[in-house]
Amino acid sequence: QKEVEQDPGPLSVPEGAIVSLNCTYSNSAFQYFMWYRQYSRKGPELLMYTYSSGNKEDGRFTAQVDKSSKYISLFIRDSQPSDSATYLCALGGDKLIFGTGTRLQVFP
C-alpha cells in the first residue's frame, strides 16, 4: 500500500471555478501536512502547511486535514489561469513524502 495516494488528474476547470484537490494517506505517524505547487520545469514551492486537523485559510486557498480519516484536501476559490500547475500533497515527519501530483488547468 502506498503511503500517500493522489489522483493525478488532469483537472480542467473554467476561470472562477472552485477546485478541490485531495489525498489520502495510510501512516498515522505523519505529523505535518503540506501542499506544494510546481510549475513546469521548476522545483516545488510550498503553498500551505498545517499540523492539526481542521481548516487553514490563506487568501483563495483553504487546506483541510482530517486525521481520523487520513484525508487531506486543498480548495482553491475563484480559480485563475495563473493557478494552472501541478499540485502535490506532502506528508512530513522524519521523512517528507509526496503524492503523485494533480495537474490543474484553469482556462479563461
Added chain:
Amino acid sequence: NAGVTQTPKFRILKIGQSMTLQCAQDMNHNYMYWYRQDPGMGLKLIYYSVGAGITDKGEVPNGYNVSRSTTEDFPLRLELAAPSQTSVYFCASSSLGHENTEAFFGQGTRLTVV
C-alpha cells in the same frame, strides 16, 4: 540568498558510468532530501538525512548512495548508471519538526542515461 544549490543542472551519462550529484544548503537546515521525478509523475524519495552523520533510505534507494558529513552538503552518488535512472533529481532541505516546516528545493538536475 543561495538557499539550496544543486550541480550540475544537466548531465548525460553512458550506461555503467558513475557520477555524484552535488547539493549544498546555507540555511543551517538539519533535514535534507533527495528526490527523483519522472515525466508527469510526483516526487519519489530516494534518501534523506535528519542531520550530519545520519542517512536513511526512502522509497526508491536502489542504485544510489548518499553521505552527510556536514550539515551543509548532501551528495547523491549513482554507481553503474542505468537507463531507468533517467530522471530529474531534486535536492531539498528543511527544518522539519520545528515551527518553520517549509522544504526548500534546488533547481533540479536533469540526468539522461544512454
